[in-house]
Amino acid sequence: MRDILPALNGWYASRAPFGLATVVAVSRSAPRDPGAAMAVGPGDEVVGSVSGGCVEGAVFELAQEVVASGEARLETFGYSDADAFAVGLTCGGEITLLVRPVTPESDPSFGAVAESVAAGRPVTVATVTDGPAPRGATLAVWPDRVAGTLGTDGLDVAVTADARGELALGATGLRHYGPHGERREDAVTVFLHSFAPPPRMLVFGAIDYAAAVARIGDFLGYRVTVCDARPVFATPKRFPEGVEVVVDWPHRYLRDTDTDDRTVICVLTHDPKFDVPLLEVALRRPAAYIGAMGSRRTHDDRMQRLTEAGLTEGELSRLRSPVGLDLGARTPEEVGVSVAAEIVALRWGGSGAPLTATAGAIHPTESQS
Numbered sequence: 001m002r003d004i005l006p007a008l009n010g011w012y013a014s015r016a017p018f019g020l021a022t023v024v025a026v027s028r029s030a031p032r033d034p035g036a037a038m039a040v041g042p043g044d045e046v047v048g049s050v051s052g053g054c055v056e057g058a059v060f061e062l063a064q065e066v067v068a069s070g071e072a073r074l075e076t077f078g079y080s081d082a083d084a085f086a087v088g089l090t091c092g093g094e095i096t097l098l099v100r101p102v103t104p105e106s107d108p109s110f111g112a113v114a115e116s117v118a119a120g121r122p123v124t125v126a127t128v129t130d131g132p133a134p135r136g137a138t139l140a141v142w143p144d145r146v147a148g149t150l151g152t153d154g155l156d157v158a159v160t161a162d163a164r165g166e167l168a169l170g171a172t173g174l175r176h177y178g179p180h181g182e183r184r185e186d187a188v189t190v191f192l193h194s195f196a197p198p199p200r201m202l203v204f205g206a207i208d209y210a211a212a213v214a215r216i217g218d219f220l221g222y223r224v225t226v227c228d229a230r231p232v233f234a235t236p237k238r239f240p241e242g243v244e245v246v247v248d249w250p251h252r253y254l255r256d257t258d259t260d261d262r263t264v265i266c267v268l269t270h271d272p273k274f275d276v277p278l279l280e281v282a283l284r285r286p287a288a289y290i291g292a293m294g295s296r297r298t299h300d301d302r303m304q305r306l307t308e309a310g311l312t313e314g315e316l317s318r319l320r321s322p323v324g325l326d327l328g329a330r331t332p333e334e335v336g337v338s339v340a341a342e343i344v345a346l347r348w349g350g351s352g353a354p355l356t357a358t359a360g361a362i363h364p365t366e367s368q369s
Contacts, residue, residue, distance in 0.1 A: 001037035002117060002195065004048040008039055008102070009114040016042040017103045019063025023050050024074075024129050024191040025096040025174055032095065035172045035193050039102075040064060050097060051077070062099045072100035072136030074129055098129045098191060100136035109140040109147035113195075116142065122196035124163040126150065131188035132179055141167065154180030155188060163192050168262060168347060169221035170198035198223045199262035199288070204250040204278055205269035206233035209293065212336030213266055214243045220340060222264060227253045229274065251277035259285045264343055266323065267292040276305045283315040289343050291323035298322075325352050 001008075001022065011018045018041040023034050038048040038056065040063035050059055055077045066073055078094035102110060116123040126139040133151040140147045141163035149156055158181030166172065172194050178187045201217040203210045206228035217224045218240055225244040228234040234247045246253055250269065259265070265282050269275055270293050279302070282290050294302065299321045306316060324338030325345065345352045355362060 001035060001048070001193070004037060004039060005114050005117055007041070007045075007047045009111065009118075011039075011041045012102065012104065012110050012114070014042075015104055017067050017101055018042070019065075019067045019099060020102050021050055021059045021063055021097045021099040022127075022191070022193070023095050024098050024127075027094045033172075034174075034191075038063075040067070051095060055095075059097065059099065062097075066099050066101045070101055070106070072098060074098055074135065096129075098127060098136070100127070106136070107138055107148075109138065112147060113140050117195045122167050122194070124167045124192055124194045124196075126159045126163050127191045127193070129174070129189045129191050133188045133190075139163070143167065150188070150190065152180055154182075157181055158183070159190055159192075163194075165348075166192045166194045167196050168199065170194055170196045171221050199264065200225065200259065201264040201266065202227065202254065202257070202259075203266045203268060204228070204254075204274070205267065205271075205293075206230065206235075206238065206245070207268060208332040209335050210266075210268050211239055212332040213268065213339050215240045216336045216340045217264070218242055220344075228269075249277075250274050251281050254278060254281045254285070259287050261286050261288055263287045264289045265291070266339060268323075270294040270298055272302065272305060275302055276309060279306055279319065280309050280311065283311055283318055287318075289320065289346055290318055291320040291339060291342065293323045294321065296322065320346075 018039050021038045023032050023036040026034060032050055036050050038050045038059055040046055040060055046060060049056060062073055062075060076094060076096045113123055113125055122143060124141045126141060128135050128137045128150055133155060137150045138148050139150050139156060139159055141160050146160055150159060155177055158177055162175055173192060175190050175192055176184060177190060178184045198221050201222035201224045203214050203224065203226045206226055210226055214224045214226055225246060226239055227246040227248055227250050229249045231247045234245050236245045239245055265287050267275055267278055275292060279292065303316060320342060324335060325341045327338045329335045329338040
C-alpha cells in the first residue's frame with residue numbers, strides 16, 4: 001500500500017470518502033502479497049492493484065458498495081474449475097481481501113499513519129477482519145504511542161504488544177484473539193500491516209556457526225548479510241537462500257554500511273586481526289545488539305585490545321561477549337539458538353530465566369528495547 005499512499009492521503013485531506021481493498025491473506029500462487037492494496041476514490045478514480053488484473057473489476061464494485069453502505073466487507077477470490085467465467089485468479093491461487101470505507105470520521109488516525117510512512121517512521125496498522133469486534137476497526141501502533149481502538153481495552157493491549165513485535169521485524173500478517181485479547185483461534189481476526197523495512201542482521205565470519213546464526217536470523221525475519229574477507233569461505237552455497245554474502249574486510253564493510261537501533265551485529269570470527277578493528281567500528285555505531293564469539297580468555301584479550309584502541313567504558317559495555325545465553329550449547333545449531341535467545345531477550349527485556357522460575361505476565365505488553 002505504500003506506493004498508493006500519496007493519492008489516498010490527498011483524498012483523505014479533502015475529506016473525500018474512498019474504498020480501500022487490502023490483501024490480508026494468500027494461498028498457493030497468489031499474485032500479490034499481504035498488504036497489497038487497491039483503492040477507489042472520488043470520480044471512480046482507481047489506484048493500486050490486488051491481483052495484477054484478475055479480480056480488479058469485482059473489487060472496484062465492492063469498493064463502491066462499502067463506501068455507499070459504510071460497512072467493511074471480507075471477500076475471498078480463487079480459481080473456479082466449475083465456472084470458467086467466474087471472477088477469480090487464473091494463476092490458481094487464492095486471495096482474501098478486506099474492503100473498507102475510509103473517511104476522517106471512520107479512521108481518524110489515517111492521516112498520521114500516512115505522514116509517518118511518507119517520512120520513513122515505523123508504524124503498524126491493526127485492522128479487524130473478522131469476528132465479534134467491529135470489522136474494519138483500526139488501531140495505529142507506533143513505537144511510542146497508539147491511536148484508535150478495536151473495541152475493547154483488552155484486545156487493544158494484546159494487539160498493541162503484537163503489533164510492536166511485528167513492527168520490530170517489519171512483518172505483516174493475521175493474528176487471532178479472544179474478545180478481550182486472549183490468544184486463541186476462534187474469535188477476533190486482526191490484520192497487522194507493518195510499515196517498516198525488516199531489521200538487518202550482520203554476521204561477520206563465514207564459519208559453520210555463522211551459517212546457523214544466519215539461518216535462525218532469517219527465520220526470525222531479519223535481512224541477513226554474512227561478511228568475511230576470505231573468499232574460500234564466503235560463498236553463497238554455504239548459507240541459506242536469501243542471505244546476502246559479501247567478501248570484504250569486516251571493519252571496512254561495516255564502516256560503509258548503514259545501521260540503526262534495530263540492527264543486530266554478530267562477530268563470529270574470534271580472530272583479533274578481524275575482531276578488534278571491526279568492534280572499534282561496531283561499538284561506535286547504532287545497533288540493538290553487538291555480540292562477539294570466543295572463550296573467556298579470548299574475551300579478556302579482546303577487551304584489553306579494545307581499551308588500548310581508545311574505546312570508552314560506556315562503549316565497551318555494549319558488547320555481549322561471550323555471545324549468547326548459557327544453554328549448554330555445543331553444535332553450531334545450538335549456538336545459533338543461544339545467540340537468537342539472547343537477541344530476543346535483549347529486545348524485550350527478558351531475563352533469560354526459565355519461565356517456571358518467574359512470576360507474572362509471560363508475554364510483555366510494551367517494548368523494552
